[in-house]
Amino acid sequence: VLYAIGLYPGFTALDAIGPYQVLTQVPGTDVVVCAERTGRLDDDNGLLHLDVEQTFDEVTAADVTLVPGGFITRRLARDGDAIVDWLARSHETTTWTTSVCTGALLLGAAGLLRDVDATTHWLAYDDLASYGARPTEERVVRRDRIWTAAGVSAGIDLGLALVAEEHGPAVAQAVQLGLEYDPQPPFDSGSPAKADPDVADLVRTVNRERTEALDR
Amino acid sequence: VLYAIGLYPGFTALDAIGPYQVLTQVPGTDVVVCAERTGRLDDDNGLLHLDVEQTFDEVTAADVTLVPGGFITRRLARDGDAIVDWLARSHETTTWTTSVCTGALLLGAAGLLRDVDATTHWLAYDDLASYGARPTEERVVRRDRIWTAAGVSAGIDLGLALVAEEHGPAVAQAVQLGLEYDPQPPFDSGSPAKADPDVADLVRTVNRERTEALDR
Numbered sequence: 001v002l003y004a005i006g007l008y009p010g011f012t013a014l015d016a017i018g019p020y021q022v023l024t025q026v027p028g029t030d031v032v033v034c035a036e037r038t039g040r041l042d043d044d045n046g047l048l049h050l051d052v053e054q055t056f057d058e059v060t061a062a063d064v065t066l067v068p069g070g071f072i073t074r075r076l077a078r079d080g081d082a083i084v085d086w087l088a089r090s091h092e093t094t095t096w097t098t099s100v101c102t103g104a105l106l107l108g109a110a111g112l113l114r115d116v117d118a119t120t121h122w123l124a125y126d127d128l129a130s131y132g133a134r135p136t137e138e139r140v141v142r143r144d145r146i147w148t149a150a151g152v153s154a155g156i157d158l159g160l161a162l163v164a165e166e167h168g169p170a171v172a173q174a175v176q177l178g179l180e181y182d183p184q185p186p187f188d189s190g191s192p193a194k195a196d197p198d199v200a201d202l203v204r205t206v207n208r209e210r211t212e213a214l215d216r
Numbered sequence: 217v218l219y220a221i222g223l224y225p226g227f228t229a230l231d232a233i234g235p236y237q238v239l240t241q242v243p244g245t246d247v248v249v250c251a252e253r254t255g256r257l258d259d260d261n262g263l264l265h266l267d268v269e270q271t272f273d274e275v276t277a278a279d280v281t282l283v284p285g286g287f288i289t290r291r292l293a294r295d296g297d298a299i300v301d302w303l304a305r306s307h308e309t310t311t312w313t314t315s316v317c318t319g320a321l322l323l324g325a326a327g328l329l330r331d332v333d334a335t336t337h338w339l340a341y342d343d344l345a346s347y348g349a350r351p352t353e354e355r356v357v358r359r360d361r362i363w364t365a366a367g368v369s370a371g372i373d374l375g376l377a378l379v380a381e382e383h384g385p386a387v388a389q390a391v392q393l394g395l396e397y398d399p400q401p402p403f404d405s406g407s408p409a410k411a412d413p414d415v416a417d418l419v420r421t422v423n424r425e426r427t428e429a430l431d432r
Contacts, residue, residue, distance in 0.1 A: 014237035021230035151396025180367025182406025183399035189389035190398025
């Protein structure tokens, strides 16, 4: 199985690295990290710099594609970008086309979510709907060949679901144990339904500011 | 608050990126990623390449240090390495010195864990004890100025605990909600106590092979 994680400048690191870590634990799988260009690629904080070795043009036979989210996805989805073209092109031959967080907006821009149940970061449901998707409040949503995961950390759960599908539940359980994925968040505020409304307002404000800053 | 994440070739990506993503969500915090040398640095899979901009010598005033684990930590802890020296040196002035997974062995090698309760990946308790620590089966163990987290994914929980301590529980909850950290693993096999014994044996075998391969 060839898993291809497609990146772009401004991606959110954990969106990509969560599933990357899960998928690379499976002995014998191939995982490639690719982008429009080789060389340096920055995350959304500008603090983490990857050195990418493969271009989209070199990765044409992925069985599974995965795209992370980032504050910049709204703009890339609206204006078009090489990542959108690669997702659309790859989807013609993938077994599964998948996204984490606002990576779903890029699948939407690629025309893959019309009348499809899908999820994304809880703050991006309206953006998702604008591509014809039906926003669905679940951690991982699987419909036909498209799997979408909720915000950022949900990529870990998506990765485990993919491993269970492709390699069986015992392998997925071994990966979970190897990563000691026995989550114990110190608070129970991981979804808008559970968090304090003031906390949710704070997140809305910060998110809006970071997204709008990219449109200036 | 200056958070410094210290890396070395062969680190496990999620160990570092989990807490990185949590800490960088807090507006106004400084997070630096550093290593012995600037330039390209590979993870334990050899598939992810970072471009590191700061050296240990340049990061001398961190309030919080964090070191990830990796299969190679047993060797680095035994033979000595620049990361061990940096952790020891930094600890003289940090508020908190922290580790994820087998990063704890590097704290041990730095002489910071003698007679200290600490945790690490569940497969490395004996290694941890060899540095005088008391292995403690908890997700995050905090004793005096040393915080240690369990395997790989536990770095996310460590990050949230640090944010709660430094910036208050409301900020930590906002970060959790921003990352939609509402974990829903598809299986309940994230600790050896919960996993099927055959699954645990599989993880033991793979882990031993990967660790021994580095000693050849």
